Amino acid sequence: MTPLSDPVRAVEAALFAADAPMTAEEIAAYVGEGVDVKAALAELARHYAGRGIELVERGKAWHFQTAADLAHLLRRERDEPRKLSRAAVETLAIIAYHEPVSRAEIEAIRGVQISKGTLDVLMEAGWVRPAGRREAPGRPLVYATTAGFLTHFGLQSRRDLPGIDDLKAAGLLDPVDLALEQQLELETEREED
Incomplete structure (x- = not known):
């Protein structure tokens, strides 16, 4: 391989440093008027032919x-973490614990309507699927979780979902809900006495 001459190296450097493709006139503005830019481009194209990178004209x-x-070889698939909204997390939990469940049943459990895109986001993530009617x-239409849901959350089956005691121990239940539950238990005990 022959070493590149200085004018050719100057053209190479200008192209390498450019953030966008350059015309011969733009290159000449960088390397000077005395350089035969077209000849330098032809030499560079020959030099890079068959290599990992190539010089092209578009x-x-x-x-x-x-x-x-x-x-x-250079394409990479990236997993972009997506933060779910509170509504999506609640909807996913309802589907996981009550499947198969309809939209109306989800809304009855949550106490509010599901926004239009909530189920779409969960289906796009591959965690929820339509499961018939x-x-x-x-x-x-009823919805259920998918194998992708189990894989993502490290579960063998839905039976591995945490129970109420596990959630209490982890501190994941709302204190207001816990207080209401304790109040209901006390009332039930009083009625039984």
Whole structure:
């Protein structure tokens, strides 16, 4: 491989440092008027032919790019963590503990309507799926969790979901709910006496 001459190296450096493709005129503005930019570009194109990167011309502008046959090596799939809204978390919990469950049943348990996109977000995440229709008037669609839900949360089956005692021990239950539950237990005990 022959070493590149200084004018060719200057063109190479200008292209490498550029944040967008450059025309021959734009390159000449960087490297000076005395440089034969077209000859330098041709030499660079020959020099990089068959390598991991190549010099290409697109619409009269030049730039370096990854060789097309190697582009697959540089693709990375990224998992972008998505924070669920409180409504989505509540809806997911209701579906997990009560499946199969209809939209109306979810709303009755939560005490508020489900916003339009809540179930869509859970289905897009791969945690919830339509599970058929209930044999009831109107035949409402029912929802259930998926294998992806179990995998994501490290569960073998729905039986591995934490119970009420586990949630209390972890401090994940709302103190108001706990107080109401204790009050109901006291009232029940008084009625039995």
